[in-house]
Amino acid sequence: MFFDILTLFPGMFEGAFSDSIIKRAVEKQLISINIRNIRDFSHDKKHNSVDDYPYGGDAGMLLRPEPITNSIKESKKSLVGCNPKVVYLTPSGERLNQNIVKSFLGEKSLILLCGRYKGVDQRVIDHYVDREISIGDYVLSGGEVPAMVLLDAITRLIPGVLGNLDSAQEDSFYGGLLSHPQYTRPEYFEDMKVPDVLLSGNHAKIRQWQQRKAMEITQQRRPDLLNEGN
Numbered sequence: 001m002f003f004d005i006l007t008l009f010p011g012m013f014e015g016a017f018s019d020s021i022i023k024r025a026v027e028k029q030l031i032s033i034n035i036r037n038i039r040d041f042s043h044d045k046k047h048n049s050v051d052d053y054p055y056g057g058d059a060g061m062l063l064r065p066e067p068i069t070n071s072i073k074e075s076k077k078s079l080v081g082c083n084p085k086v087v088y089l090t091p092s093g094e095r096l097n098q099n100i101v102k103s104f105l106g107e108k109s110l111i112l113l114c115g116r117y118k119g120v121d122q123r124v125i126d127h128y129v130d131r132e133i134s135i136g137d138y139v140l141s142g143g144e145v146p147a148m149v150l151l152d153a154i155t156r157l158i159p160g161v162l163g164n165l166d167s168a169q170e171d172s173f174y175g176g177l178l179s180h181p182q183y184t185r186p187e188y189f190e191d192m193k194v195p196d197v198l199l200s201g202n203h204a205k206i207r208q209w210q211q212r213k214a215m216e217i218t219q220q221r222r223p224d225l226l227n228e229g230n
């Protein structure tokens with residue numbers, strides 16, 4: 001999958017994508033990531049300004065439409081044939097969950113638009129954005145961290161990215177529940193013992209225990225998941 005990220009702060013992505021699973025996914029050519037600086041697409045060549053005051057007298061600044069639409073057009077040109085969807089990361093979007101993450105898996109390419117300041121001019125959203133995604137009910141300073149969250153969540157579900165895709169399918173939310181507790185060696189740690197059932201070698205019993213624990217934890221912490229069938 002091709003990701004084209006439109007941002008005012010390309011440097012923020014350097015560390016985030018240069019290690020671990022995302023780095024390996026790029027090396028294996030399972031994903032490709034291109035970062036574009038929205039500032040390069042400003043018509044104001046002298047100051048490269050990208051923002052202006054909002055109509056209506058609200059405090060703060062808004063991203064002007066033209067640097068964003070120019071960068072989207074350039075991105076679409078480079079992804080011709082891939083039918084890229086434009087995703088704007090915004091607190092007003094659909095709240096991200098594992099089902100929404102899975103719904104992106106059929107895409108060949110995504111353009112991730114990171115807002116800053118008070119956000120972007122509504123006309124960009126109305127005419128250029130296919131989907132608006134929020135990573136939660138709080139406000140961050142920019143869309144860069146949300147774009148990293150979305151890219152990571154999608155990437156780990158692409159076949160071949162994780163050593164064992166089953167591992168992702170056992171994670172929280174994949175089957176609609178939170179994950180059951182996990183233990184590793186040593187068997188005893190500070191007088192705490194790994195539950196006997198996990199040492200029994202009885203796979204049917206282990207599976208039953210894991211399902212019961214996942215159900216208990218979900219009931220305690222996220223009963224909404226059981227009601228929504230998320």
Ligand code: SAM
Binds near residue numbers: 092119120135138
């Ligand atoms: N005025 C906007 C509002 O009230 O919805 C908030 C703007 S926020 C300070 C700046 C940018 O950060 C947004 O344009 C968006 O790209 C990003 N952002 C902030 N919180 C986010 C969230 N929870 N999910 C996704 N993007 C977020």
